[in-house]
Amino acid sequence: MGSELRSARNWFTGLPLDRSADWRESVGRGEIDVDFGAACCFYISARGELLIEAGGGLAPVTTLAELDVDAEQRLSLGTSAGQVVLALIVDNHQREALASAHRNWVDLRLAALSLPPATAGYAAYARALVHWHQRHRYCGQCGAATRIELGGHRRRCSNSDCGLEQFPRLDPAIIVLVEHQGRVLLGRQASWPARRYSVLAGFVEPGESLEDALRREVLEESGVTVVECDYHSSQPWPFPASLMLGFTARAEHDELHYGDELEHAAWFSPEQLLAAVRSGEIRLPPGLSLSSRLLEDWYEARTGRSSDELFQPT
Ligand SMILES: [Zn+2]
Numbered sequence: 001m002g003s004e005l006r007s008a009r010n011w012f013t014g015l016p017l018d019r020s021a022d023w024r025e026s027v028g029r030g031e032i033d034v035d036f037g038a039a040c041c042f043y044i045s046a047r048g049e050l051l052i053e054a055g056g057g058l059a060p061v062t063t064l065a066e067l068d069v070d071a072e073q074r075l076s077l078g079t080s081a082g083q084v085v086l087a088l089i090v091d092n093h094q095r096e097a098l099a100s101a102h103r104n105w106v107d108l109r110l111a112a113l114s115l116p117p118a119t120a121g122y123a124a125y126a127r128a129l130v131h132w133h134q135r136h137r138y139c140g141q142c143g144a145a146t147r148i149e150l151g152g153h154r155r156r157c158s159n160s161d162c163g164l165e166q167f168p169r170l171d172p173a174i175i176v177l178v179e180h181q182g183r184v185l186l187g188r189q190a191s192w193p194a195r196r197y198s199v200l201a202g203f204v205e206p207g208e209s210l211e212d213a214l215r216r217e218v219l220e221e222s223g224v225t226v227v228e229c230d231y232h233s234s235q236p237w238p239f240p241a242s243l244m245l246g247f248t249a250r251a252e253h254d255e256l257h258y259g260d261e262l263e264h265a266a267w268f269s270p271e272q273l274l275a276a277v278r279s280g281e282i283r284l285p286p287g288l289s290l291s292s293r294l295l296e297d298w299y300e301a302r303t304g305r306s307s308d309e310l311f312q313p314t
Contacts, residue, residue: 003231003232003233003234006232006233006293006297007233007234007235009233009293010233010234010235010290010293011112011117011120011121011124011235011287011288011289012112012120012121012124012125012235012236012237012238012288013121013234013235013236014121015078015080015118015121015122015125016080016081016118017077017078017079017080017085017122017125018078018079018080019077019078020078020079021150023076023078023079023151024076024078024150024151024152024153025150025151027074027076027151028076028148028149028150028151028152028153032084034084034086035084036061036062037062038083038084039061039083039084039085039086040080040083040084040085040086040119040122041060041061041084041085041086041087041088042058042059042060042061042086042087042088042122042123042126043058043059043061043087043088043090043098044075044087044088044089044090044123044126044127044130045089045090045092045095045105045130046089046090046091046092046095046130046134048107048108048127048130048131048238048240049095049105049106049107049108050105050106050107050108050111050123051098051099051103051104051105051106052103052104052105052106052111052114053102053103054102054103056114056115057114057115057119058115058119058123059098059103061086061088072089072147072148073088073089073090073091074086074087074088074089074151074152075087075088075089075126075129075130075151075152076151076152076153077122077125077126080118085122087122087123087126087129087130089130089133108120108123108124108127108238108239109239109286109288111123112124112288113287113288121236124236124238125236125238127238127239127240128168128170128236128238128240128241129152129153129168131238131240131241132168132169132241133148133152133155136155136166137155139157139158139159139162139164139166140164140166141157141162141164142157142159142161142162142164144157144158144159144162145157145158146158146164146166153167153168154166154167169241170241170242170243171203171241171242171243172203172204172210172242172243172245173201173202173203173204173237173242173243173244173245174201174202174204174210174213174214174217174244174245174246174247175199175200175201175244175245175246175247175290175291175294176199176200176201176214176217176218176226176229176246176247176248176249176294177199177232177246177247177248177249177294177295177298178199178200178218178222178224178226178249178250178251179248179249179250179251179298180224180250180251180253180254180267181254182269182270182302183254183267183268183269183272184199184267184268184273184295184298185199185200185218185222185224185251185256185265185266185267186198186199186265186266186267186268186273186282187200187221187222187258187262187264187265187266188262188263188264188265188282189261189262189263190263193283194283195280195281195282195283196282196283196284196285197282197283197284197285198284198285198289198291199285199291199294199295200217200218200221200222201217201244201291202216202217202220202221203242204245210231210245210247211229214226214229214247214249215229218249218251220259220261221258221259221261221262221265222256222257222258222262222265223255223256223257223258223259224251224252224253224254224255224256225251225252225253226249226250226251226252227250227251227252228249228250229247229248229249229250230247230248230249231245231246231247232246232247232248232290232294232297233246233290233293234246234290235289235290235293237289237290244289244290246290246293246294248294248298254267270299270302270303273299273310274309274310277310284310284311287311292311295307295310296310296311
């Protein structure tokens with residue numbers, strides 16, 4: 001299986017969305033009337049939460065008149081099979097007014113598993129944009145206020161002497177399954193939920209290739225030297241603004257020296273991992289993450305068995 005197919009299996013990827021720049025421009029200028037009855041339009045809070053109905057779906061927006069919404073609050077994500085996909089950012093006052101006994105604000109991490117995959121992907125896309133807008137309301141060059149443009153895909157400085165344009169930013173991060181003689185390296189940070197373990201990950205720094213970042217992060221976090229690595233797949237990860245770049249890697253040795261970042265790290269054979277999960281000694285990362293997908297593929301390749309026994313233990 002190639003990386004295109006591996007990435008397509010990751011959550012929040014492969015959206016059936018036309019991201020036409022011309023369309024964004026037209027929507028941003030208010031030149032397109034949106035038929036809300038035929039649109040996929042949903043609310044997202046300034047904190048990136050989704051309004052979820054009691055049945056589990058996104059609460060639909062049927063008309064802009066429901067809210068006092070201006071262009072600054074519209075995120076025009078694209079079109080899908082002719083259907084407009086829009087997210088409306090609501091402020092804290094609107095957030096409270098929209099919640100009821102039948103619909104609540106829920107973080108994407110919790111909501112995603114109950115949504116159709118494409119809808120979860122739209123929500124992830126909107127969450128990343130909301131985070132970026134919230135933190136780029138002022139110009140980084142002159143300090144003046146910025147304005148939203150292109151249907152939510154650009155901000156421009158309001159100071160006519162400056163006019164700096166800014167575009168949504170992503171933070172690239174590597175995530176890597178390191179193996180040594182059939183055993184996988186897992187670690188945990190002290191701040192994580194109790195007994196949660198994961199493969200290693202870290203942000204790419206300026207002046208690094210992905211492979212440079214991978215070697216540095218694994219060495220810093222665990223003391224392990226990586227001798228080979230291969231790209232696996234990628235995943236948008238809007239918590240808050242990452243693009244996860246997944247790799248597998250081979251370690252030169254199994255001696256561990258973990259320091260400040262990890263509270264604990266250890267090597268696990270497939271059988272040791274299964275036993276540790278079944279006994280409750282460790283908990284694996286959530287199913288949404290690329291971390292879990294790397295572990296699934298490794299487990300199935302090494303055992304020839306389904307990874308369901310690992311992620312859905314009886
Ligand atoms: Zn400026």
